[in-house]
Amino acid sequence: MRSISVFEGGTMSSTVLASLRATFALGVALTMTGLAIHSAHAAEQDDIEAVKALVHETAERWNSQDYRTVLELWDPDEEVPFYLAEEQDDWFIGWEPLKAYLAPPFPSPAVEGLREEMRDISVKLIADDLAIAAWNMHFEMKIRGRPPIGEEVRVSAVMRKKPEGWRYIHWAESPMTALVYIEKLFQRDVDHEKFTPLIERSRKVKESWRAEYAEQAASD
Secondary structure, eight states: OOOOOSEETTEEOHHHHHHHHHHHHHHHHHHHHHHHHHHHHHHHHHHHHHHHHHHHHHHHHHHTTOGGGGGGGBOTTOSSOEEEOTTSSSOEESHHHHHHHHSOSSOOSSEEEEEEEEEEEEEEEEETTEEEEEEEEEEEEEETTSOOEEEEEEEEEEEEEETTEEEEEEEEEEEOOHHHHHHHHHHHTOOHHHHHHHHHHHHHHHHHHHHHHHHHHHHO
């Protein structure tokens, strides 16, 4: 039996040609699939970065001291927005209390200034037009007649994607309990550079102490 030549009479055999076409089609399909996956991943990353940008813009608007503009970052089509401020007794549910808090007719005369800084932002896309974000917020405020104060607050939010960009529909601030916060304040007062060597020294002294006791007990 003679072997099948790639070319028969100067032309490519139909079997080889069909195989090449199939290989080419498979290559195209794999390339298109790869491009689609890359495009979807790129779009997802763009949305994540856009959500993070919204969080940072929120801080910038508070820092501008014109707090009313923060309300512009909320979805006006949301029927019932939710907002939990750490210093308030209860939730603001609905537009009326939210507007009264974020955009009052007159600024508070007691607040001389405030500053926010967002960091460690994590974003999870839960739908094509919905995202959940969680982050840490450093907050500083100056009340008239008092020294400035600052604190760390955990924040989470739900955002909806709109033609104009991502917008809030839910916001919740979750400060640490008083006991946890006080403990962290005590931890901050530790001079680790000076104290860490003493921890190692204590371990060695205790080992020596136990060895001496064991030796004395054995001799007795």
